[in-house]
Amino acid sequence: MTAPLDAPESAQKAEPEAITEGVRNTANRSLRQIAWQRFKRDKVAMAGGVVVILLILTAILAPVLTKLFGYPPNEFHQNLIDPLTGGVLNDPNDPMSGLDKTGGISGDHLLGLEPVNGRDLFSRIVYGAQISLLVAFCATLLCVFIGTVLGIVAGYFGGWVDTVISRAMDIFLAFPLLLFAIALAGVIPDGAFGLTGNGLRVGVLIFIIGFFNWPYIGRIVRGQTLSLKEREFVEAARSLGASNTHILFRELLPNLVTPILVYSTLLIPTNIIFEASLSFLGVGINPPTPSWGGMLSNSLQYYTTSPHFVIIPGLAIFITVLAFNLLGDGLRDAFDPRSSD
Template sequence: MTAPMDAPESSQHADPEAAARGSGAANRSLGQIAWQRFRRDRIGMAGGVVVLLLILVALLAPLLASWFGSPPNQFHQDLIEPLTGGVLRDPDDPAEGIDPWGGISTEHLLGLEPVNGRDLFSRIVYGARTSLLVATVATLVCVVIGTVLGIVAGYFGGWVDVAISRAMDIFLAFPLLLFAIALVGVVPDGAFGLTGNGLRIGVLVFIIGFFNWPYIGRIVRGQTLTLKEREFVEAAHSLGAGSAHIVFREILPNLLTPILVYSTLLIPTNILFEAALSFLGVGINPPMATWGGMLDNALRFYTTSPHFVIIPGLAIFVTVLAFNLFGDGLRDAFDPRSSD
């Protein structure tokens, strides 16, 4: 009878550290658990680092352009061969011919554009500012509209749910690209107190945000339908809480994770949409730097100046890939079915 009594006693001496570890894990918040999972995801972390660097580049674009290049709209005609528009290998000796690397040097880190000789590095960093501005603001508009209407549809149900759901179906069936081309193409020079590219950016934000909200609206509606049947919502009902309290204090905090994750996946889609419109010539007007506009100009010189096509194309590719990897990492980190 002594052996069975000794085993629990020894386990009692051996278990406090395990119990402390278990209690520490149990006391961690969802954010702490998600952060630990995300740190172990090297691909997601790499995407997050690139996203952070892109944001810093966009914010510090004027400073970076002054340090490592020249103003984005400054022409360097003395470095351009007048007949072909290519960048000279040696401006002091035009007989040296065209530089296949586009004039990459310590003064121009990514070379120069053909014909006009604008600094590619400066236009890339300013293009990052344009793309991230349009995509981020449009995503914010999309998230606000989709979250509000999704919660209203999922929580109240009935004819409200039917009306909002049918509106979602209509917006999802709308030919957004054709509408954007038609609308941006007829935008006047000034309206609503805005002029020029300021007005065009506002129109792009409106089109992308207003017509893309059903995607996140459907996700929020589905999550709300599930959450409103949970025990904590029923407990709030039994305590006499009103609809506003339940929506803002009980349901909305539990929706922040899917909203955050979907937002990071929506931003690259909006970047591609803005680049597509600029590529088609109905987005941001020149001379304002945009990656899509740079690609549009580069198509005429892809045989003689391939760097002019590759550099803005890589900028779009790296940005979209980084946001997608970052969003996938966040989704896995906040997934309750993931192992700790």
């Protein structure tokens, strides 16, 4: 659309100059800056990212939060529990006062108390976040490391190297991971590799989840590498005499950061659920160390008298997994807008 003929010359030039300025501003921004602008417009993904940050801060500051708003996670409060039913009493000074329908939620116990033991649920949820996020993040890092290295090597070199790695991926993908994890965790000795107790349990969970899940990201990296290795910048690096190592880790790897980052954010909630499942089945974190899956397992027999004991750890898992999924979807749409079409 052009300006009217009788308009001043400055008005006729205003629109082309505005278009040119917009194109110039877009050209001056990097792909990451453009992706960040897209991500900021996705309010749902931004909300997921805020929740993820709050969860991470909660896990890191668990000892501080417990001192400020709760009690030690393994401290019993038997005087608040009905010895017959195991529920939380309305009035600890009157055993005939009946059960508290809120589960003991008060200013002293923000999320109430566990039945029977009377442990503070707030502190146990907060410390449970440490276990879930620690296992999920470390397992994801191990998975991403193995999958990225093997995927990029398979895609770049091809031939028999690609065949061997691809068949290994097929074998790992066909492996019954949950059954193997249950069997392996069930036969772990009390001490091994210089670790004991839950330190050993956490290490084994990280190894099982990370080592046996790498083919998922390995396939993504391999497919992207097959496409990138035919691009002009790789041919230019070869013509300049660059080594294979330089091409792999200086030319190809920086261009794979985006899909690796997006897939990692989608893999973390899967690992959180996996750890919670093992703890729920009794082969994950040993009690009395708090774990969301273990808390859910212990709560099933009290769901009629103390429903809060079931709802609170279930909500913790639900909110955490949902937040990471929303964040991952937002990052995927920001870095690849065509995926949302």
